[in-house]
Amino acid sequence: CNDVYEEKTDEGYSYRGDPMEIALINAADKEKISHEDLLDRFKMKQDYTFDNTRKMMSQIYKSNGKFYVFAKGASEVILNNSEKISSNGTVKNLDDEQKANILTQVKTFANEGLRVIALATKEVEDDSIPQEDAEKNLTFLGLAGFIDPPRKEAKQAISECKAARIDVKMITGDYEITAKAIADEVGIDSSNIVLGSQIENMSDDDLQVTVKNSSLFARTTPEHKLRIVKALKNNGERVAVTGDGINDAPALRSADIGVAMGLTGTDVAKNVADMVLLDDNFATITLAVETARKLYDNLRKGVRYYLAVKLALIVIFLLPVLFNIPLPFAPIQIILLELFMDLAASATFVVEPSESDVMAKPPNNPEEKFMDLNLQMGIYFGGLSLIVAVLSVYFLAYFQGLSQALTMAFATWMVCHVFLAYNMRTEKDPLYKVGFFSNLMTHLWAILVIITLLVIIYVPPLQAIFSTTQLTITDWVTIVVISAIATFWIELVKILRTNI
CATH class of the missing domain: 3.40.50.1000 (HAD superfamily/HAD-like)
Structure with missing residues (x-):
């Protein structure tokens, strides 16, 4: 009496279906009772499937010209539908005391964490008997306890x-x-x-x-x-x-x-x-929740970085216009920044590892806007960092010559891009908590940026194309120090917030 599907394999038979029913077949196999032999001897003629109203299922089989009902289900239901009991090959009437003893045993099994069902049978005249009649006046056969321990x-x-x-x-x-x-x-x-x-x-x-x-x-x-x-x-x-x-x-x-x-x-x-x-x-499921939260957080990081850069680029072009001085970037440099820098950097955030609080915070409110105040402030302060760094270097170098100022502003923009990307890899955790080397894509991108910058500045044919000139060691120290001060305050705030 089961709904298991058999599949023949090179090693014999495998079963698909309810694990409890498969467990019954496996238990029979251990007792040298072959499921295949039983199916050869007994041919199913009627199937009354399980439902939660009856809390049981039954099937009618034919063997040697006789018809048998086999039933299984909730212990109290099978007991209520049984009038006899089979014990050691002898069929006797089932009285209330025996039913009470059986239910006591059910509770004992249940206390041990077992799932318990009861089994019953009876002989009928043919397979046309209605379901209600087929499942009455049964002969109780016994209990089956299943241990299904949690993983x-x-x-x-x-x-x-x-x-x-x-x-x-x-x-x-x-x-x-x-x-x-x-x-x-x-x-x-x-x-x-x-x-x-x-x-x-x-x-x-x-x-x-x-x-x-x-x-x-x-x-x-x-x-x-x-x-x-x-x-x-x-x-x-x-x-x-x-x-x-x-x-x-x-x-x-x-x-x-x-x-x-x-x-x-x-x-x-x-x-x-x-x-x-x-x-x-x-x-x-827990892993899926963690992964989804990580992807959502990383999306916010990528958007925060990308929009911070765009905000900075707009302001950096507006201020020189107000001061009536040349723009800090040449058009060809802007094309390079748009096609190479911003999108490539934003893409590296996709593979950022989870922060420590990813599974220690409440779920996001679906009614809350994606562009919330926290994200907006990150964009503003990130953009401000780039603006301060680039314009500080540009105005410092402006009186040394326009070509020098343009090159140093461009180099500062590129270096500050890299520094800001590292600072925005995390929102709350200091970078050392998630691991500085935990995102290989960011490192590869950063190395590529620096190599590209050096090539543009020091290869003569590219100097003419990108309007750059060679820089001295002092120039580089100025660029790196100002870029670091303008961006790594973000990391310092995260460290202080973590330790306070």
């Missing part, structure tokens, strides 16, 4: 989610005791367990209050799961939901982010989900 990394992943202000809730159809044991193991608050039967009696408003204070929901159905998702969304939460079954599809679709299981998930669940976990591992 080792699950507890750490949930702890990281909590640090990132992500509230992890567990919604399961398992027994209350089993659910509590698993929740306690992985670090989910189990102090206020809500059962599916309680949700049935709650209004939508009551449920909205309940989901704020509860993290564990047991003996639930897919309908309950959907109501919980809607209640969370009505509370203003952004909701991600995991699921693998056909019945999970409504909740997956209703969530802001539906996450389906790639290994055990049904095609229906995968099709409605926004994301599919290829390894069915909760830790992968």
Whole structure:
């Protein structure tokens, strides 16, 4: 009695489907009971699939001219539908005392974190019997307990989610005791367990209050799961939901982010989900959150740098016009800056590593503007750094000759570009925290910039093209010192803020 799909391989048979059903087949194999032999002897004639209302499934098989119902499902349901019990090959009437003893054993298994189902059977006249009749007056066969321990990394992943202000809730159809044991193991608050039967009696408003204070929901159905998702969304939460079954599809679709299981998930669940976990591992969700936050932060860094440079370029051209002196850059230099410097530097921010607080801050408010005050201030101060450095050098060198001033202004712009890029690699962490050499792309870009600058300044044919002249050691010291002072104050502020 299962819905497992068999696939023949070079090494025998492999199975796809519910892990619990595969576990039953593997347990039978260990007892030398061949699943293939059973399918040869028993031919399925009727299939009454599992649903969350009945909490059981049954199938009718034919063997040697006789018809048999095989059923499995929730222990209390199978027991309620059973009138007899098979023990050591003998079939006897099943009384209330025996049912109570069986339920006690179910609770014992559940306390150990096992998922428990019951098995039953009976013989019928033919396969035309209706489902309701097929699942009555069964003969109880026994219990099956499944240990499905959380992966080792699950507890750490949930702890990281909590640090990132992500509230992890567990919604399961398992027994209350089993659910509590698993929740306690992985670090989910189990102090206020809500059962599916309680949700049935709650209004939508009551449920909205309940989901704020509860993290564990047991003996639930897919309908309950959907109501919980809607209640969370009505509370203003952004909701991600995991699921693998056909019945999970409504909740997956209703969530802001539906996450389906790639290994055990049904095609229906995968099709409605926004994301599919290829390894069915909760830790992968945590990794996805961290990666998304890192990419968002790096996008802000790239935009901040690019717009700071553009702001500086505009102001650097406006001020000389006001003072009625020549512009500090030649047109060909501007073309070089636009095509080579800004975009190339901004692209290096994409591969920046995460900062230390990436998983220690709350999720971004979706209503908050991307260009917030913090980003605007970064643009203004970054642009101001470039403006101060370039114009300071330009005016200092202006009285030494226009060609000298233009070359030193251009060199300062290039060097300051590099320094500013390093200072803007992080927003809060000092650079030493993420590692100075952690972004190889930035170093390659910086080296290329310096080589290009030296070639333009010291190769005679290029001097004529780019309107440059050779610089002395003193000129270079002036350029580097002023560029460093104008930009590395940003890094100094981050160091002081970290240590205070």
